[in-house]
Each structure stands twice: as C-alpha cells, then as structure tokens.
Amino acid sequence: MTRIAMLGSGFIGRFYADSLQGYRSKDKIVTIYSRRNESAEKFAKDYQVPFATTNMEEAINRPEVDVVCIALPNNLHEEAVMLCCKHKKAVITTKPLGRNAEEAKRMLEAVEKAGIFNGYLEDLVYTPKFLKAHESVKSGALGRILWAKSRETHPGPHSDWFWDLEQAGGGCILDLGCHCVEITRSYIGKDIRPIEVMCWADTQVKPIDAEDHAIALIKYENGAIAQFEVSWTFRGGLDLRDEVMGTEGTIWINSFLRTGFEMFTTGKGADYVAEKAESNTGWLFPVGDELNELGYNHMFADMFDSMEKGIQPKETFYDGYIVNAVLDAAYRSSKSRQWEPVKLDIWRGRTGVTKDSHLIEYDSEHYLVKEEITHYGAKKVILKNKETGKITERVIA
Numbered sequence: 059m060t061r062i063a064m065l066g067s068g069f070i071g072r073f074y075a076d077s078l079q080g081y082r083s084k085d086k087i088v089t090i091y092s093r094r095n096e097s098a099e100k101f102a103k104d105y106q107v108p109f110a111t112t113n114m115e116e117a118i119n120r121p122e123v124d125v126v127c128i129a130l131p132n133n134l135h136e137e138a139v140m141l142c143c144k145h146k147k148a149v150i151t152t153k154p155l156g157r158n159a160e161e162a163k164r165m166l167e168a169v170e171k172a173g174i175f176n177g178y179l180e181d182l183v184y185t186p187k188f189l190k191a192h193e194s195v196k197s198g199a200l201g202r203i204l205w206a207k208s209r210e211t212h213p214g215p216h217s218d219w220f221w222d223l224e225q226a227g228g229g230c231i232l233d234l235g236c237h238c239v240e241i242t243r244s245y246i247g248k249d250i251r252p253i254e255v256m257c258w259a260d261t262q263v264k265p266i267d268a269e270d271h272a273i274a275l276i277k278y279e280n281g282a283i284a285q286f287e288v289s290w291t292f293r294g295g296l297d298l299r300d301e302v303m304g305t306e307g308t309i310w311i312n313s314f315l316r317t318g319f320e321m322f323t324t325g326k327g328a329d330y331v332a333e334k335a336e337s338n339t340g341w342l343f344p345v346g347d348e349l350n351e352l353g354y355n356h357m358f359a360d361m362f363d364s365m366e367k368g369i370q371p372k373e374t375f376y377d378g379y380i381v382n383a384v385l386d387a388a389y390r391s392s393k394s395r396q397w398e399p400v401k402l403d404i405w406r407g408r409t410g411v412t413k414d415s416h417l418i419e420y421d422s423e424h425y426l427v428k429e430e431i432t433h434y435g436a437k438k439v440i441l442k443n444k445e446t447g448k449i450t451e452r453v454i455a
Contacts, residue, residue, distance in 0.1 A: 150179055169375055199306065199307055206243075207300065223266070243380070276388075423445070
C-alpha cells in the first residue's frame with residue numbers, strides 16, 4: 059500500500075482521490091492539507107482520511123506518509139516541492155510544474171539534489187486512446203512523424219485562482235497548452251529538441267488579465283512541427299482532439315466531446331454529465347468512465363508501480379521543465395509576434411539532429427515524388443531529376 063499526503067482538496071484533488079483510492083485498491087490517502095479548515099474536514103470525511111490540517115509542512119512531515127501528491131494552485135507548487143525535499147518525501151505534482159521555466163528548473167534541481175522520487179502528473183498522455191496511438195507511432199506505423207497537433211478547449215476552469223494571473227502564472231496557454239505540448243512532443247519524440255515557437259494569443263471574451271485563447275506552432279530540431287489550439291472561450295463542453303501525421307500514415311483522436319455515448323434529456327432528472335459540460339438538457343455526450351478516459355488510472359498506476367520498482371515514471375519533473383520552457387517561448391512570441399527560441403538550460407535528449415533523409419530513390423537518375431493509380435486505371439509516377447531538378451511524370455502500367 060502506498061500512503062499519500064494529498065495537498066489540495068478542490069476539483070483536481072477530488073479527481074485524484076477518486077482514482078487513487080479506487081483503481082489499484084491498495085493505496086490510501088492518510089493526510090489532507092487544505093488552505094481552509096472546512097475544506098480539509100469535508101475532504102477527510104468524504105474520503106475517510108484520518109488526518110486533516112491547514113499546515114502544509116505538518117501534512118508532509120508525517121511518518122506514515124510515503125508520497126506527497128500536489129493538487130494546489132500553481133503559485134504553491136514550489137513551496138510544497140521544497141518541503142518534500144526538506145523531509146525527503148517522494149513527490150508527484152499536477153501540471154503545470156511551475157508558472158514558468160525558472161520555477162520549474164528550481165524544482166527539478168531540488169528534487170534531484172534531494173534524491174527523491176518525482177513524477178509529473180500529465181494525465182492526458184495516459185489516456186487509453188493516447189497510449190494506443192503512441193504505441194502505433196513507436197512501432198513505425200505512421201513512418202517519420204512530420205506534424206502533431208493537439209487541441210484542448212472549454213468554457214473555462216472551475217476555481218477562482220485560475221483566473222488570477224499572479225496565482226496561475228498565465229491563462230489558457232499555461233493551463234491547457236501544457237497538455238498539448240507534452241502530447242505532441244511525445245508523438246514527435248521526447249528526445250528531439252524543441253527549438254522555437256510562434257504563438258498568437260488574445261483575451262477575447264473573459265474580463266481577465268491573462269489570455270483566454272491561443273494558437274501556436276512549435277518547431278523541432280528534426281524538422282517536425284507541432285501545433286496547439288487552446289481556449290477558455292469554447293462553447294459546448296470539453297473538446298480534446300489530437301492529430302498525428304507521418305510519412306506512412308495518420309491518426310485522428312477525439313477523446314471527449316464525441317464519446318460514442320449520446321443522450322437526450324429534458325433535464326428533469328439529469329445532474330452531472332461530464333467535466334466542463336455546459337448543460338444537463340438536450341442532446342448530451344456523457345463519458346462512461348471519466349477517470350479512465352482522462353488518463354488518471356493509468357497515470358497513478360505508472361507512478362506507484364515505478365516507485366515500487368525504484369525506476370523513473372514515464373513523466374518526471376524534467377518533462378514538466380521542458381513543457382514550461384516551451385510555453386515561456388509561446389508567451390514571448392505572443393508579445394513579439396515573431397518566432398522565439400526555446401531556452402533550455404537543461405537538455406538530456408539528442409543533440410545535433412537534422413531532418414531525416416526524406417528523399418526516396420526511384421532509379422539512379424530520379425527521386426520519387428509520388429506514385430498513384432489514376433481514375434482511368436493507369437499507374438503513374440511523378441519523378442524529380444537528381445541533377446536538373448526537373449519534375450516529370452511517367453505512366454508505367
């Protein structure tokens with residue numbers, strides 16, 4: 059059994075608790091910290107947690123605690139991580155790791171210096187659909203990955219602190235873009251260095267200081283391109299979609315808004331439908347198992363199985379740092395309106411990677427541009443002369 063100190067009793071803390079105590083059936087939250095006593099007591103009652111406190115260090119530094127799970131506002135992550143380092147407690151934290159790469163780097167260096175287990179709780183790279191798609195990509199089914207796109211949009215977060223620039227550190231780019239960056243870099247290859255970002259962002263609807271809508275392109279050293287679309291202004295629920303394109307194939311994933319489960323109701327008996335659902339009347343798209351579909355079950359299984367085996371999980375603080383560095387570049391680009399470099403003081407992937415050779419030889423004189431069968435049955439090839447560069451076509455059957 060893994061014994062957990064949960065820091066945070068709000069929306070994400072409860073999602074985590076439902077998964078932690080319901081999936082492996084051998085893990086237990088033994089202490090809960092909340093900034094408000096009534097919230098701590100309510101959480102303790104709901105999840106049968108024996109100890110509740112409003113003192114963060116008291117929650118962490120208890121002999122029965124094996125691992126600390128951070129489910130707090132972004133501005134409190136670093137304080138919590140440093141206390142875990144002080145008391146040599148394994149730590150896993152919700153996304154994003156920090157409000158910026160500078161914070162994330164300090165946390166990464168601290169946990170590694172302390173020699174403690176660290177996990178980055180990026181649930182959307184643990185969803186069943188992502189795991190299946192990622193296996194296909196790794197097996198070579200799509201060939202060389204050229205483009206990866208991830209979209210997360212919804213009407214906005216649940217808690218007040220998200221809307222406060224100082225506490226959150228940013229708007230939808232930081233809140234949602236962190237998912238999209240890690241999804242797309244996983245498809246492209248986490249050992250491939252992100253080099254620069256072009257981003258548009260604006261505050262289109264909400265009366266806030268941060269951005270509520272953004273679109274970005276991320277160039278990778280091997281020539282691949284990633285794209286994210288994020289918004290707190292989207293009407294209609296939670297929209298999670300990924301697209302991956304390679305030289306040999308394509309994957310499209312719709313993770314949430316179109317679930318294969320459609321229901322109509324007048325609303326007289328309906329209650330909760332799905333995360334970020336805007337209505338409980340009319341045509342609805344419920345989710346059969348949110349904890350599983352959003353990746354929480356597989357995520358915590360990876361974290362605790364890795365902890366027990368003494369190995370690193372799939373997602374660590376290092377990954378959180380890389381994500382923060384990419385998002386920092388996105389924020390700089392949204393202001394400069396230019397491509398901005400991704401500044402990485404720590405890089406542990408491959409270096410000096412260039413575009414993989416993409417030229418396919420047809421014969422000694424030509425490269426193959428395209429091969430096709432026409433609507434009238436002829437087989438045709440389009441060729442490029444290696445010396446002259448001239449493009450020609452040839453009917454071969």
